[in-house]
Amino acid sequence: MSLTYNPKETEEKWYKYWLSQGYFHSEPDERESYTIVIPPPNVTGILHMGHMMNNTIQDVLIRRARLKGYNACWVPGTDHASIATEAKVVAKLKAEGKSKNDLSRDEFLKHAWDWTEEYGGRILNQLQKLGASCDWDRTKFTLDDDMYESVIDTFIDLHEKGLIYRGFRMVNWDPEAKTTLSDEEVVYEEKQGLLYYVNYNIKDSDEKITIATTRPETIFGDTAICINPEDERFSHLKGKEVIVPIVNRTIPIIEDTYVDMEFGTGCLKITPAHDENDKVLGDKHNLEIIDIFNEDATLNHHGLDYKGLDRFEARKQFVKALKENNFLEKTENYTNKVGLSERTKAVIEPRLSDQWFLKMKELAQPALKSVLETKEIKLYPSKFENTYKHWLENVRDWNISRQLWWGHRIPAFYYGEGKDKFVVAKTKEEALEKAKKESDNNNLKLNDLRQDEDVLDTWFSSWLWPMSVFDGIRKPDNKEFNYYYPTKDLVTGPDILFFWVARMVMAGYEYTGQKPFDNIYLTGLVRDKNRQKMSKSLGNSPDALNLIDQYSADGVRVGLLLSNAAGNDLLFDESLCQQGKGFSNKIWNAFKLINSLKIDKEIDQPLSSSIAIQWYSNKFQEALNHIEDHFEKYRISDALMTSYKLVWDDFCSWFLEMIKPEYGKPVDQQTRDQAIKLFEDNLKILHPFMPFITEELWHQIDDRTGSEALIVSQWPKSQQIDQKVIKEFSFVQDVISGIRNIRKQKNIAFKNPIDLHIHNNENASKAYDVLIKKMGNINDLDYVQSQVEGCLSFRVKANEYFIPVAGSIDVEAEKKKLNEELNYLQGFLKSVDKKLSNTRFVENAPEKVINIEKQKKADAEAKILTINKSLESL
RNA sequence: GGGUGCGUAGCUCAGUUGGUUCAGAGCAUCUGGUUUACACCCAGAAGGUCAGGGGUUCGAAUCCCUUCGCACCCA
Numbered sequence: 001m002s003l004t005y006n007p008k009e010t011e012e013k014w015y016k017y018w019l020s021q022g023y024f025h026s027e028p029d030e031r032e033s034y035t036i037v038i039p040p041p042n043v044t045g046i047l048h049m050g051h052m053m054n055n056t057i058q059d060v061l062i063r064r065a066r067l068k069g070y071n072a073c074w075v076p077g078t079d080h081a082s083i084a085t086e087a088k089v090v091a092k093l094k095a096e097g098k099s100k101n102d103l104s105r106d107e108f109l110k111h112a113w114d115w116t117e118e119y120g121g122r123i124l125n126q127l128q129k130l131g132a133s134c135d136w137d138r139t140k141f142t143l144d145d146d147m148y149e150s151v152i153d154t155f156i157d158l159h160e161k162g163l164i165y166r167g168f169r170m171v172n173w174d175p176e177a178k179t180t181l182s183d184e185e186v187v188y189e190e191k192q193g194l195l196y197y198v199n200y201n202i203k204d205s206d207e208k209i210t211i212a213t214t215r216p217e218t219i220f221g222d223t224a225i226c227i228n229p230e231d232e233r234f235s236h237l238k239g240k241e242v243i244v245p246i247v248n249r250t251i252p253i254i255e256d257t258y259v260d261m262e263f264g265t266g267c268l269k270i271t272p273a274h275d276e277n278d279k280v281l282g283d284k285h286n287l288e289i290i291d292i293f294n295e296d297a298t299l300n301h302h303g304l305d306y307k308g309l310d311r312f313e314a315r316k317q318f319v320k321a322l323k324e325n326n327f328l329e330k331t332e333n334y335t336n337k338v339g340l341s342e343r344t345k346a347v348i349e350p351r352l353s354d355q356w357f358l359k360m361k362e363l364a365q366p367a368l369k370s371v372l373e374t375k376e377i378k379l380y381p382s383k384f385e386n387t388y389k390h391w392l393e394n395v396r397d398w399n400i401s402r403q404l405w406w407g408h409r410i411p412a413f414y415y416g417e418g419k420d421k422f423v424v425a426k427t428k429e430e431a432l433e434k435a436k437k438e439s440d441n442n443n444l445k446l447n448d449l450r451q452d453e454d455v456l457d458t459w460f461s462s463w464l465w466p467m468s469v470f471d472g473i474r475k476p477d478n479k480e481f482n483y484y485y486p487t488k489d490l491v492t493g494p495d496i497l498f499f500w501v502a503r504m505v506m507a508g509y510e511y512t513g514q515k516p517f518d519n520i521y522l523t524g525l526v527r528d529k530n531r532q533k534m535s536k537s538l539g540n541s542p543d544a545l546n547l548i549d550q551y552s553a554d555g556v557r558v559g560l561l562l563s564n565a566a567g568n569d570l571l572f573d574e575s576l577c578q579q580g581k582g583f584s585n586k587i588w589n590a591f592k593l594i595n596s597l598k599i600d601k602e603i604d605q606p607l608s609s610s611i612a613i614q615w616y617s618n619k620f621q622e623a624l625n626h627i628e629d630h631f632e633k634y635r636i637s638d639a640l641m642t643s644y645k646l647v648w649d650d651f652c653s654w655f656l657e658m659i660k661p662e663y664g665k666p667v668d669q670q671t672r673d674q675a676i677k678l679f680e681d682n683l684k685i686l687h688p689f690m691p692f693i694t695e696e697l698w699h700q701i702d703d704r705t706g707s708e709a710l711i712v713s714q715w716p717k718s719q720q721i722d723q724k725v726i727k728e729f730s731f732v733q734d735v736i737s738g739i740r741n742i743r744k745q746k747n748i749a750f751k752n753p754i755d756l757h758i759h760n761n762e763n764a765s766k767a768y769d770v771l772i773k774k775m776g777n778i779n780d781l782d783y784v785q786s787q788v789e790g791c792l793s794f795r796v797k798a799n800e801y802f803i804p805v806a807g808s809i810d811v812e813a814e815k816k817k818l819n820e821e822l823n824y825l826q827g828f829l830k831s832v833d834k835k836l837s838n839t840r841f842v843e844n845a846p847e848k849v850i851n852i853e854k855q856k857k858a859d860a861e862a863k864i865l866t867i868n869k870s871l872e873s874l
Numbered sequence: 875g876g877g878u879g880c881g882u883a884g885c886u887c888a889g890u891u892g893g894u895u896c897a898g899a900g901c902a903u904c905u906g907g908u909u910u911a912c913a914c915c916c917a918g919a920a921g922g923u924c925a926g927g928g929g930u931u932c933g934a935a936u937c938c939c940u941u942c943g944c945a946c947c948c949a
Contacts, residue, residue, distance in 0.1 A: 004914090105898035188949090337949095386878055387947065394948085430917095494946085562887095562900070569945085571886060575901060582914040585899080633890075641888085641899070663910050737918090744906065744918060841932040845893070849933095852894045 001595055005588040007552030011692045015128060018695075021706050023066075024133045026073035028483035034070035035487035037063055037466050038134065039500070040079040040142065042117055047126035047544040049560075049572055050493060051687050056557045057523060057636055058134050058491045063688040064562075064631065065488070067715040073484055074133060075469045077105070077140035080116070082407040082458050083177055083185075083343050089115050089406070105405050105453075112406045116141075129545060130551050135784050140469045142461040143408075150473035151408045151461045152426060155512075158426045164357045164400070166420070171355055171399060172277045172339065175297035176346035179403040180355060186339040186348050193336055197265065197329035198322060200225060200242040203250055209234070209242060210329050212264030214336060215274075216322065217315040219244060221292040222251055222304045222692050224270040226281060229255040231266055238687050245327040246318075247304065273352055289352065297349050311349070320379075349728045354419060356401040356410060356454070364392045366509035367502055377505065380634040382496060391498050396517045398503075400457045407455030414450045415439055422452070437562035463503035466490075466516040473511060487583035490517040493525060520636050524569040530668060547577060554690035555581030561640050561689065583644060584693050587686070588771040591697050593660070594675050608770045609671040612658035614722075615729045616678055619650050621721045627685060628718070640689050654733070658771060665800055676701060681716045731796060732768045738794035739776035740804050746792065753779035757788045759800040761866055763857040787873035797820070800870065815874055822867045 018024060026033075034057050041051055058074060066072040072584035089112045090100050100108055115280045124139065140147060158164045172181040199208045211225065222244050227234040234253075241250050258281060259268050268282040273291040274280030282289060292302040297311045306314045339348035368378040370387055402408060413431035414422045416439060423438055425431035428446055436444050467473050470479035486508070492501060501520060510515030547556050551574075558580030560570070623646040630639035659675055661667050673734070680701065683694040687710055698710035739756065748754060756778045760766075766783075773781050786794075790809055835841050835853055838865050842850060 004912095383879065390877065390948080499948090573886065573901080576886085578914080579900070582912095583916045585912065587913085589912035591905085596911070629890095635888090636892085638888075638890095645899090652912085653916080660910085699941095740917060747906080749907075750917085835932075838932050844932060847892045856894080 001592060005584055005693060005696075007692065008583065009548075010696045010842075011129075011131070011553050012605045014692055015076050015131065015697045017709070018133065018711055019136075019708065023709065023711050024135050026071055026135050027139050028479060029071055031069065031071040033063070033484050033488075034065035034072045035075070036073075036489050036491070037075045037469055037487055038077060039490075039492040039496075040077045040462060040465060041123050041874070042081040042084055042142075043078040043116055043141065044081060044085045045123050047123055047130075049542070049544070050523075051123070052130060052544055052556065053126070053523055053526055053570065054491055054493065054531065055127055055130060055132050056560050057515050057521065058489070059130070059435075059557075059691075060561070060636060060688040061491070063133055063691060063711065064715070066711065067684060067687065067713065068288040069714065072133075073135055073138075075138045075140065076127070076132070076134035076136060077138075077142075077465075077469065078120060079142040079462050080125065080407060082402055082404045082455055083174075083179060085112060085115070085449070086404050086406040087177055087343060099307055100105055107403050116143075119705040120539060126544060127845060129548055129553060131557065133691070134426075138469065142458070142465075144855035146474065147461065148408055150458060150464055150471075152411050153473055154413060154464060154507075155408075155456065155460075156424055156426060158358060162363070165357055165359070166354060166422075167357050168352060168354055168398075169354055169357070169399070170279050170350050172343055173297075173349045173351035173353070174341040174346050175293075175349050175361055176296065176344040177341065177404075178295050178404065180351075180353070180399060180401065181343075181348065185342045187342050188337040188339050191336065191338045193334050193338075194330045195264065196319065196322075197203055197271075197331065197342050198245060199327050200245060202237065202267075203241040203243055205240070207237075209237065209253075209267055211267045211269045212332075214334060215271075215315070217299070217303075217311055217318050217696075218271045218274045218292065218304075220247055220299065220304070220306075221271040221290040222247075222249075222269050223272060223282065223287040223290060224251050224254045224285065225759040226254050226270050228257055228259040228261050228266065230257070231259075231261050233266065246321060254281075254287075256285070258283055264800050274350055276350055279352065281501055291352065293349060293351070295702075307332065309689050347657065354803060355399050356412075356456075356862055358398040358400050358460075360395040360397055360506075363506040363510055364395045364502075367505040368392045370505065370509070370515055377515050377517065378519050380519060384522055387494075388497060388502060392502060398457075398459045401452075401454040402457055404455050407458065408461060410452040410454050410456060412452040414452070415441075415444055415448055429780055459499050459503060462500055463507045466504060466508065466513075467511060468570065476512065485512065486515050487517045487520045489521055494522045495525065519634065523575045526570050526572050531799060542572075547574070551577035551581040552692070554584050554692050558640065558644075558689055560584055561637050562644075580690075580722060583648070584690065586587040586652060587682075587690075587693060587697070590647075590656060591679060591700065592674070592778050593656060594679060595700070597661065597672060598666040599672050601669050603666065603668045605668045605670045606770070607767075608774050609659045609668070611729075611771055612655055613671070613674045613678070615725055616650065618722050618725045619729075620646065620681060620716075621719050622676065622726060623650075624685065624716055627720070634821060643685050643689065647686065649679070651682060657775065680691065683710060683729070684716055687711065701732075717817070728765055728768065730766060732771060734796040735772055735799075735801065736775045738801055739778070739803070741858055742792050742794060742805075747803050748805070750777055753777050755780040755804050756783075757782055757784045757790075757791065757802040757804075759784050759786070759802070759866075761798040761800065761862065762796075763797060786872050789873075793870065795863060797859060800866050811874055815871065818867050818871050818874075822864065822871070825860050825864050825867070829857065829864065832857045832860065 025554070038058065039054065062072045062074040089108070092115065093111060103111070120141070127134065154468065155164065172186050174181050193214055195212050195214055197210050197212050198216060198219070199210050201208050209225065214218070221567060225242050227237065227760050237253055238255060239254050244248055252271070258277070259266065270278045270281055270287060272279045272287055272289045274293070277360070281287070290302055292299055293311065296299050298308055299306050299311070301307055301313050303309070303314060306318060309317065329554060340346065341348060356444065362394050368389065371379055372385060377481065379388065400841060411426060412422045412424050413435065415435035421439070422429050423434035428449055428451070435449060464473055464486050467481070467485065470481040470484050471478055472485055475481070490501065504516050508514060545568055551559065556577050559577030560577060560578050561708070623642055626642045627639045630636070630642060655678070659671050661669070680698070683698055687694040695710045742748070743750065743754070754777070756776065758781070760783055769781055772778060787800070788802040788804070791804050792809065792814070793800055793802050832853055834859065855868055
């Protein structure tokens, strides 16, 4: 066995081994299934801390399920991320001097596929370094043929059900990506801007009216001025018209109570094409709609001389012109929230366009019910239920179209001039048949059909993920789907609770009548020390593989899990990984110790060892119960911490020290065998957290065949716990701590033996005396009936322990110590007495609590008695 | 503007049904230790107005109200 643990070699070796043995692969069989589908990372992405966190948790769950005898199946895959990927491909083309506009759709898609093939597998390979035990044979991509068809089938089905419709709506337009974004993809930022006060001349009058706007460049699109009908300042202007400055168009003054008389000048310009609220007013008052922008947010011909200028440049120049022509009254500083594209950071332009929408209200109902009413799906931590509820109860129709090429192309075919002349069909041929019927025109040819140019929102494919990875959309009765679905756990971040999770629940019920998963576990976001979300784009994410290099995969896994409770953000700190690595070292050395002991088959097991084994067996069972409970409640970090303390404190610091023979002496066969058995149980519960080192040691213990690998062994069985053993030993631990304290106090090195006299008021079991002697390095241990002079003392419960020390005892110091203990106890007793003499407490508190208080009282009284006696004898 | 959550040791965070185990863990700090599996170690110590105030209760870090600070979501 090598002196120190070499994670690099080990990790590579065992990952290959697991793969070669097919342990990650699952096929339906008679066992119960335990399925997790990975939240598909972005195909162009690379591994960041969030992924590591997320996937470590999934791997812990799936490895534990495997050990517990489930047929565990973790399905990996990626999504095509239309906006992000298309943006990257466009950027790459640009760097090569090509423009997307010069390419045909097919040519562009070829570039996108090339890109995907080059970078697509990257993130999955990185997951392997982390130890992820995914069933790689099942790896899926949202644009695989079967996945593609599932999405198209779903679109057609929902359209037939009347849930998908086409609408002319104000959308969030990203002028950089030249696409629509959903509300969820827009981030708002406060920006310092100006409020411009602009004068409009009243037609056939010398009078003018002043409006305040943050966007003077949209004046080109003005089609009305609106005043509040109750505003007396403007009542004389009712029915008149104004002239748009510079543009010289005449527009009406309309009246609507929507206008806030307090804000600005109480007078509003209406630009229906470029503002959501103006659009509503425009519809109400039948106003003309003038769209002044091109798709890249430069001005079109409505912008007159400013045609072709970017909106911000146009604003600058137009304001200058307004000023020069005395239309600009004044400007004021003004902060407003500006919507930005999450992906490109471009300022969102509200834009009217034809889009495809999915009605959400109906679909949301089962999703609400299952999480909030029937609890068929459980959400961890439950605090997110409120957020979930609020979103679903106020859900808006989902704009599912994107003005992009990379993705699932909308299967709508236009056959005539009007934009409502279309049919939805799976193939062009089917579409032709439908179109002939609808148009009553049998002369229609394939060439007369034009397919919609847009693709579907990426989430419109990933909301099917738990079904489509098992081909459950196309073939709902297939064997695998029936076996693996519904899945068990979904592990993801709270930031995509609506984007993805809620929608998967909707799709699940819509298509199977069943939930897609039993449990939703929302992890925290990984943040850096400045509380910023860690992301590649901010450049504040440590390189994942570098971390693994430095601290080992096991170390990083432990580091990530250690201080991370569900749903709470984790401020990432590398020292946590260091702690994880330190833990590996500890485990390694624990085995090194057991392994290095020479065995003597002739010697009997010492009493101290048999006690140690009995104690640790029970301690292990107690911890196992806690661990099971933690897992059940998805308190993964607690489960890890419980295991950590069990192995480090109980196993290494106590158990191993107790069974360790004197230096150079051999160990008996029985103790060694039992220690190995207990160590193996440790490895089993550690395996989900630290798969590599545990598998390595498992094989160092013994030559094992393929089917005997740790990854496919059996999780320890729960057994009856002997609480008495644990309780008695805990008392013994206190005694040993007391001895250590005295040694420390008097600077008595451990190698120097001392004597111990025990005044056994508690009538504690003497069975453990051998251990006290061994662990305290006690020469003579005896029992006394009264205080012993010339000793330092300490107490455990009512028991008193005396240790003779060389030189004179400082009687005053001893008295002082005793008096302090006495004072504390008397205060404590008083508070307990107060409780017990309170009739309302005795009447109301549960019996269990009262008994505890009574026990406290008895213990305190006994101890006080002991101390008083000691004080007397001093 | 509306909603949700958070505030516990120097730092990062647990604290489950209000009641033993409750004021905890890890890191950092300090003191001592090593011929012995591990200095990636061992044995100890110190560190707290549970954000402030009020209330409910026999009993509050935990429940309610309120003030302050912070974060996130939605508009």
